[in-house]
Amino acid sequence: MRHFIHMLGFFTLILCAQPTLAQVATTSTGKQSTAELAKLASQMPIAEELQTAKQQIKILESQLQMTRDYQGSLLDTVYWALGAVFLLVGLLLGFGWFANFRVYERDKEILKAELEGAVRSKADDLEKSISLQTDNISRVVIGKIDEKIKIAETSLNYSLQKIDGRLFDLEFVRLHDKMNANGSDNMALTDALQLLDICIKRDFYKVPDVIHFMLKTIDKGGKFTAGEITRLNVLLDSLPSQYRALLEKLGAKLVAADIF
DSSP states (O other), X not given: OHHHHHHXXXXXXXXXXXXHHXXXXXXXXXXXXXXXXXXXXXXXXXXXXXXXXXXXXXXXXXXXXXXXXXXXXHHHHHHHHHHHHHHHHHHHHHHOSOSSHHHHHXXXXXXXXXXXXXXXXXXXXXXXXXXXXHHHHHHHHHHHHHHHHHHHHHHHHHHHHHHHHHHHHHHHXXXXXXXXXXXXXXXXXXXXXXXHHHHHHHOGGGHHHHHHHHHHHHHTTOOOXXXXXXXXXXHHHTSOGGGHHHHHHHHHHHHHXXXX
């Protein structure tokens, strides 16, 4: 850029000096008259200014055009330089800095061995990473499956408990109604024994009502069989101590009553 500016300045100096050189040449020949010289002298300042202005305009236009051409040339040069750099990089990557075929082959084998070693190392690292990720994924999946199984088991157990509770309620109502509706006191005690069995397994709070029914039925003359008394004693032994007073009363009734 500095070189172009110096050239433009040099051309400007030459163009500005042309009128003066012409005047000097005219004076040295001595062929013009004194009147023509006076007339020429009066017109020289205006002509010089116009000529200088035109020359400056042309110079500026030339400078502008040269600047544009220079910028375009500079961009083209940059693009070509970048292309050459990329081409050189490609050549260097493709062929390396090998001086001759023998050195090239030797270095190629070394490079090949290094690349194979690097590839094996990366492959081993990748395999370890994949194995680790697989283990992590397996643990996560197994954890999710276990969690889903636990949720399903909890839901299933809750559903089974509800079903079991419903079945107990239905069985309790059936035996309770049968026990109270039975016309035979002995058979009513048999129903009460079955009812006591399911109450001990599912709902202790219903046990006192069943025992009170047994006491009332025994007072009315109802009797257990020997097998039923054995079964009743086993059931009574499984009851908590809070029912001790009631159990002692029932035990006394059983001792005093006859066996059916």
